[in-house]
Amino acid sequence: MELVDILTQDNIILNLKGNNQAAVIDELVNKLAENQLTNDAERFKKAIYKRENEISTAVGYGVAIPHAQSESVTKPTIIMGRTLPGIDYGGQHTNLIFMIAAPENASNEHLSLLSQLSTFLMSETFRAKLIVATSEAEVIKAIQEQEKLQEPTSDEESVSGKYLVGITACMTGIAHTYMAAESLKEAAGKRGMKVKIQTNGANGPENKLTAADIQKADAIVIAHDVQVDASVLRGKRYVDVPVKKAISHADQLIDQALSYNIKENNVDEPAMEDKPEPEEKSGLNFYKHIMSGVSYMIPFVVVGGIFIAISFMFGIYAADPESDQFNVFAQFFNQVGGEAAFALMVPILAGFIGFSIADKQGLAPAMIGGMMASIGGSGFLGGMIAGFVGGFAAKFIGKSMAKIPKSFQGLVSVLIVPLISTFIVSAFMFFVLNTPMSMLNEFLEGWLKGLTGINAAILGALLAGMMASDMGGPINKTASAFGLAMFAANIFEPSAALMVGGMVPPIGIALATTIFKNRFTIQEAEAGKASYVLGASFITEGAIPFAAADPLRIIPANIIGAAVGGALCMAMDISLKAPHGGIFVIPIASNKPLLYIGCILLGSFITCLIIGFLKKPLSEKERNNAKQMSNII
Numbered sequence: 283m284e285l286v287d288i289l290t291q292d293n294i295i296l297n298l299k300g301n302n303q304a305a306v307i308d309e310l311v312n313k314l315a316e317n318q319l320t321n322d323a324e325r326f327k328k329a330i331y332k333r334e335n336e337i338s339t340a341v342g343y344g345v346a347i348p349h350a351q352s353e354s355v356t357k358p359t360i361i362m363g364r365t366l367p368g369i370d371y372g373g374q375h376t377n378l379i380f381m382i383a384a385p386e387n388a389s390n391e392h393l394s395l396l397s398q399l400s401t402f403l404m405s406e407t408f409r410a411k412l413i414v415a416t417s418e419a420e421v422i423k424a425i426q427e428q429e430k431l432q433e434p435t436s437d438e439e440s441v442s443g444k445y446l447v448g449i450t451a452c453m454t455g456i457a458h459t460y461m462a463a464e465s466l467k468e469a470a471g472k473r474g475m476k477v478k479i480q481t482n483g484a485n486g487p488e489n490k491l492t493a494a495d496i497q498k499a500d501a502i503v504i505a506h507d508v509q510v511d512a513s514v515l516r517g518k519r520y521v522d523v524p525v526k527k528a529i530s531h532a533d534q535l536i537d538q539a540l541s542y543n544i545k546e547n548n549v550d551e552p553a554m555e556d557k558p559e560p561e562e563k564s565g566l567n568f569y570k571h572i573m574s575g576v577s578y579m580i581p582f583v584v585v586g587g588i589f590i591a592i593s594f595m596f597g598i599y600a601a602d603p604e605s606d607q608f609n610v611f612a613q614f615f616n617q618v619g620g621e622a623a624f625a626l627m628v629p630i631l632a633g634f635i636g637f638s639i640a641d642k643q644g645l646a647p648a649m650i651g652g653m654m655a656s657i658g659g660s661g662f663l664g665g666m667i668a669g670f671v672g673g674f675a676a677k678f679i680g681k682s683m684a685k686i687p688k689s690f691q692g693l694v695s696v697l698i699v700p701l702i703s704t705f706i707v708s709a710f711m712f713f714v715l716n717t718p719m720s721m722l723n724e725f726l727e728g729w730l731k732g733l734t735g736i737n738a739a740i741l742g743a744l745l746a747g748m749m750a751s752d753m754g755g756p757i758n759k760t761a762s763a764f765g766l767a768m769f770a771a772n773i774f775e776p777s778a779a780l781m782v783g784g785m786v787p788p789i790g791i792a793l794a795t796t797i798f799k800n801r802f803t804i805q806e807a808e809a810g811k812a813s814y815v816l817g818a819s820f821i822t823e824g825a826i827p828f829a830a831a832d833p834l835r836i837i838p839a840n841i842i843g844a845a846v847g848g849a850l851c852m853a854m855d856i857s858l859k860a861p862h863g864g865i866f867v868i869p870i871a872s873n874k875p876l877l878y879i880g881c882i883l884l885g886s887f888i889t890c891l892i893i894g895f896l897k898k899p900l901s902e903k904e905r906n907n908a909k910q911m912s913n914i915i
Contacts, residue, residue, distance in 0.1 A: 284426075284429065285360075285398055285399060285402075285425055285429060286422050286425055286426060288357075288358050288359055288360055289359075289360040289362060289380075289399070289422075289425065290422075291418040291419065291421075291422060292317060292418075293313065293317060293319075293359060293360060293361045293362065294361075294362045294363075294418040294421055295309065295310070295313060295361070295362065295363045295364065296364050296415070296417075296418065296421075297364070297365070297366070298363045298364060298365040298369075298379070300365070300369065301367075301369060301805070302369055302370065302805050302808070302809075303369060303370065303371045303372065304808065304809060304812060305808070306363060306365070306369060306371070306379055307327065307330060307331075307348060307381075308327075309363065310348075310361045310363050310379065310381040311323050311326060311327045311330070311381070313361050313363075314326065314355075314359065314361055314381070314383055317359075318356070319355065319356055319357055319359045319383065320352075320354045320355050320356060320383065321354055321356060322354035323354075325352060325353075325354040326350065326352045326354045326355060326383060329350035329351070329352040329354075330348050330349075330350050330381070332350070333348065333349065333350050334348065334372070335821065337507060337526075338371070338372025338373065338374075339372065339458075340371045340372035340373070340374040340376055341403075341458065341461055341526065341529055342374060342526075342529060342530050343403070343404075343406075343409060344368070344375065344376055344377040344378060344409065345376065345377075345378045345379075345380070345403050345409065346371045346372065346374075346376045346378070346379045346380075347379075347380050347381075347382060347399075347400060347403075347458075347461075348379065348380075348381050348382070349381065349382035349383070349384070350382075350383065350384070351384045351385065351386050352383070352384075352385070352386065353385065353386045355383045355384060355385045355386075356385065357385070358383070358384050358385065359382075359383045359384075360380055360381065360382050360383070360399060361380070361381040361383070362378070362379070362380050362381075362412075362421065363378075363379040363380075363381070364377060364378055364379075364412065364413070364415075365377055365379075366413070377413060378403075378409065378412055378413070380399060380403070382399075398429075398460070400458070400459075400460040400461040400464070401460050401461065401463070401464040402425070402428045402429075403461065404461055404464040404465055404468060404529075405428065408424060408428050411424035411427075412424060444473070444474075444475045444476070444500040444501065444540070445475065445476045445477075445478075445495075445498050445499050445500050445501075446466065446470045446475050446476070446477045446478075446479075446499070446500070446501045446502075446503070446536060446539070447477075447478045447479070447480075447491055447495050447496065447499040447501075447502055448463070448466055448478075448479045448480070448502060448503040448504060448505065448520075448528075449479070449480045449481075449482060449491065449504045449505070449506065449510050449512070450462040450463045450466070450479060450480070450481050450482065450504075450505045450506065450525060450528060451481075451482035451483075451505075451506040451507065451508050451510050451525070452506070452507050452508070452525045458507070458525045458526070458529065459481050459482060459483050459525065460481055460483065461525075461529050462505045462525045462526075462528035462529050463479040463481050465528055465529045465530075465532040466479055466503060466505070466528055466532045466535070466536070467479060468532070469532035469533045469536055470532075470536060473536070475500075475501075475536075478491065478495055482506075482508075482510055491514050492514070493514065493516070496514060496515055496516060496518060499518070499544065499545075500540060500544065500545060501521075501536060501539035501540045501542070501544070502515060502518055502519070502520035502521070502539055502544065503520065503521045503523070503528065503535050503536065503539050504520050504521065504522050504523075505523050505524065505525045505527065505528030505535075506522075506524070506525060507524055507525050509574075509637070509638065509641070511641060511642070512641070513641065513642075517684055518544050519542040519544050520539065520542075520544075521535050521538050521539045521542075523535060568670075570638065571635050571638040571639055571669070571670070571673070572635060572666065572763070574634050574635060574637070574638035575630075575631040575632065575633075575634040575635035575638065575666070575669055576631065576762075576763065576766065577634075578630050578631070578633075578634040579627055579628075579630045579631040579634070579766070580861075580862060582623045582624070582626050582627045582630055583623075583624075583627055583766065583769060583770075583860075583861055583862070584860055584861065584862045584863060584867075585618075585619070585623045586618075586619040586620065586622075586623030586624040586627065587619065587769075587858075587859040587860035587861065587867075587871055588619070588859075588860045588863070588867060588870065588871060589615045589616070589618045589619025589620075589623065590615070590616060590619035590620050590624075590859055591619075591859045591860060591867075591870045591871040592615045592619075592870060593612040593613075593614075593615035593616035593619065593620075594612075595612075595870065596609040596611065596612035597609065597612065600612035600613075601613045601615070601616035601617075624770075625656065627656075627662075627770055628652045628653070628655055628656040628661060628662060628664075628665035628770060629649045629650075629652035629653045629656060629665070630649070630652070631652060631662070631665045631666065631669065632648045632649055632651055632652025632653075632655065632665040632666070632668040632669035632672065633645050633646075633648050633649030633652055633669070634648075634669070635648060635666065635669025635670060635673055636648020636649065636651075636669045636670075636672040636673035636676065637673070638673070639669075639670070639673030639674055639676075639677055640673045640674070640676040640677035640680065642695075643676040643677070643680050643695060643699045643700065643703075644672060644673035644676040644677060644703075646700045646704060647672035647673075647675060647676050647700055647703035647704040647706070647707050648668060648669045648671075648672030648673050648676075648707065649672075650672070650704050650707065650708060651665075651668030651669070651671060651672040651704075651707035651708060651710075651711055652665040652668045652669060652672075654668065654707075654708055654711035654712060654716065655667075655668045655711055655715075655716065655719075658711060658712065658715075658716030658717075658719075658720060659716060659719070659720030659723060659724075660711070660715055660716045660719030660720050660723065661719070661720075661723050661767065661770050661771055662766060662767035662769075662770040662771070663719060663722075663723070663767055664711065664715055664716065664719045664720075664723075665770075667715060667719075668707055668710075668711055668715075671706065671707045671710055671711075672703055672704070672706075672707040675702070675703035675706045675707055676699055676700070676703040679698070679699050679702050679703055680694075680695070680699050683698065683699070723771060726768075726771070735853060736853075738775070738852040738853050738855070739849040739850070739852060739853040740849070741776070741779070741852055742775075742776075742779040742782075742848040742849045742850070742851050742852030742853065743845040743846070743848050743849035744845075744848075745761050745764070745765065745776055745779045745780050745783060745848055745852075746779045746780065746782045746783030746786070746844040746845050746847060746848020746849070746851070746885075747783065747841045747842075747844055747845035747848065748760065748761035748783065749761050749762070749780050749782075749783025749784050749822070749844060749848075750783045750784070750786060750787050750822070750840040750841050750843075750844035750845075751837065751840075751841055758822075761780060761783070762780060764776065765777050765779075765780040765861060766861065769861055774857035774858055774859050775851075775852050775855065775856065775857050775858075776852075777857070777858045777859075777860075777861040778851050778852070778856045778857055778858035778872065778878060779848035779851050779852050780848075780861065781820055781858060781861065781862075781864070782844060782847040782848045782851050782881055782882055782885060783844040783845075783847075783848055784820050784822040785817050785818070785820055785822075785864060785882050785886075786817075786840065786843045786844040786847050786882060786885040786886050786889055787817070787822055787824075787825035787829075787840035787843070787844065787889065788813040788814075788816045788817030788821070788822060788824035788825045789813070789814065789817035789818065789882070789883075789886040789889075790817075790839065790840065790843050790885070790886040790887070790888070790889025790890045790893070791810060791813050791824070791825050791828050791836065791840075791889070791890075791893065792810045792811070792813035792814040792817060792824075793886055793887065793889075793890035794810070794889070794890040794893040794894055794897075795807045795809075795810025795811075795813070796810065797890060797894060798890075798893065798894035798897070800899045800900060801893070801894060801897040801898070801899060801900065802897075802900070803900065806828065806831075809827060809828075812824060813825065813828075817864075817886075818864050818865045819863075819864045819865070819866070820862060820863060820864035821864075825840060832897070835893060835896040835897055836893065838892070838896075839889045839892035839893045839896065840889055842888060842889065842892060843885040843886060843887075843888040843889030843890075843892065844885055844889070845885075846884065846885050846888050847881045847882055847884055847885025847886075847888075848881075848885070850881045850884065850885075851878065851881045854874065854877055854881075855873075855874075856872060856873065856874045856877060856878050856881065857872065857873045858871055858872050858878070859871045859872075865879075
């Protein structure tokens with residue numbers, strides 16, 4: 283099978299009509315549906331936007347590669363779109379858009395072909411051919427010619443005598459992984475260097491690095507947006523950057539990696555330990571470690587909350603075999619949600635904090651420490667601390683034993699490190715932390731449960747306002763962490779206020795674009811339609827483009843509307859047993875769903891009215907100007 287079998291002439295649009303990112307994505311998805319390559323276009327589009335919200339797929343060079351795997355895709359496919367005037371895609375001027383669609387069960391061969399296109403696009407000549415092509419047939423011809431030119435570079439003789447190795451890994455393992463690898467290969471090839479890049483793609487690691495590769499390496503570059511196993515590097519210094527930096531600045535990264543002189547310097551010397559480069563992992567990025575744990579924990583929270591809420595639909599005591607209300611299905615849902623999913627929340631949080639700090643060696647001790655926190659009553663906060671203690675203990679012990687003979691290294695990693703670090707974190711939790719932390723948790727729980735009236739309203743306003751303030755930033759994450767801690771303690775009112783804070787901004791802005799159309803450009807009005815869906819789904823990011831364009835008006839409006847909704851929500855003792863999911867979970871997870879929806883709508887209307895009052899009407903010319911993004915003070 284060849285690339286042209288999945289990028290066929292009828293999958294090419296040489297003259298895209300859309301003049302913005304959303305319109306172009308719609309056009310490409312419609313082509314996918316028109317060619318019967320998806321059985322649910324909206325579902326696939328959501329998968330595309332989920333990927334875009336994680337990190338933009340604009341990769342520079344005038345190219346964007348939106349991509350997703352979805353059960354709605356019937357056949358691995360690439361849809362190509364070209365716009366000669368160009369559009370703003372993820373903040374970058376873009377002319378060529380390749381939408382990669384892969385089914386969940388795509389074969390290795392298909393995924394390799396999809397990834398092959400990414401490497402082709404690193405060629406300036408190939409991109410130029412696509413830009414000047416006058417027909418779909420010329421595009422296909424350019425691809426076929428590029429396939430003939432493409433040759434592996436990893437086994438080429440080194441002219442300079444230098445050897446570059448590396449690992450690339452993006453979130454989906456389809457596009458950016460291979461573009462970064464190709465960029466590094468091309469930059470190294472121009473220097474006459476021998477190259478080997480391990481690509482952690484959707485098929486798993488390919489071109490895997492060996493101990494011999496690391497021993498011979500003169501420079502190492504790791505470009506990744508997800509966790510990679512760097513144990514093969516065995517303590518060598520390396521450049522550690524996001525994937526996009528490798529795509530755009532490969533030459534600079536190779537210069538930096540060569541400057542480490544890893545063949546001449548021993549990284550185990552104290553001098554090397556004392557002078558880590560800013561790009562390298564220092565193990566002290568607390569925010570990243572916490573978010574890593576939270577991201578793995580959230581699915582357990584959501585599933586557990588929804589299943590418990592379903593069990594209550596059969597009756598408050600329907601899960602209890604001793605009750606007259608007993609129902610076996612209620613018992614089933616309660617056991618899955620409360621006894622399984624909720625029981626795993628804190629250990630999963632701690633385990634993946636430890637994994638973020640010390641890779642695989644940190645997982646077991648941190649997770650066991652998290653279970654100790656759960657058993658001992660120190661809960662969410664105790665689990666976070668257990669994750670750090672277990673992770674750093676494993677990291678320190680592993681480094682301390684780096685000089686042990688290689689024949690014993692296997693024993694060190696599977697027995698000695700986990701055994702000692704587990705003892706350390708378990709003893710710390712049992713003898714030091716659990717008792718005072720459980721007392722603190724009991725105090726907080728009692729204080730929160732005792733909040734009524736104005737005090738509850740103030741807390742609700744504060745949480746919702748923080749949630750709406752920076753829409754995914756550190757203030758937002760701080761409020762979310764507090765809500766998750768309370769959720770783990772079976773206090774569900776803060777979760778309701780937080781979801782109000784996340785839903786109000788996009789819905790309020792969407793209402794403003796509908797009611798006060800003359801305050802927005804045509805482009806903004808179109809984007810506002812999507813904000814209805816994003817807001818209803820608790821995807822606050824739908825408000826970000828508007829807030830970025832006009833922060834002095836939009837952000838205060840978002841905070842005020844969210845704070846009012848959150849205050850009313852907590853003042854009326856509204857709870858939510860599923861902290862994510864938006865409108866889809868409210869009917870079953872909230873104790874007062876109609877009142878809750880009313881709080882969200884009231885907050886949204888307040889945001890809408892404030893925006894309408896603060897923003898000035900635009901002239902017809904300004905409204906039709908696609909580049910106009912509102913009057914910023």
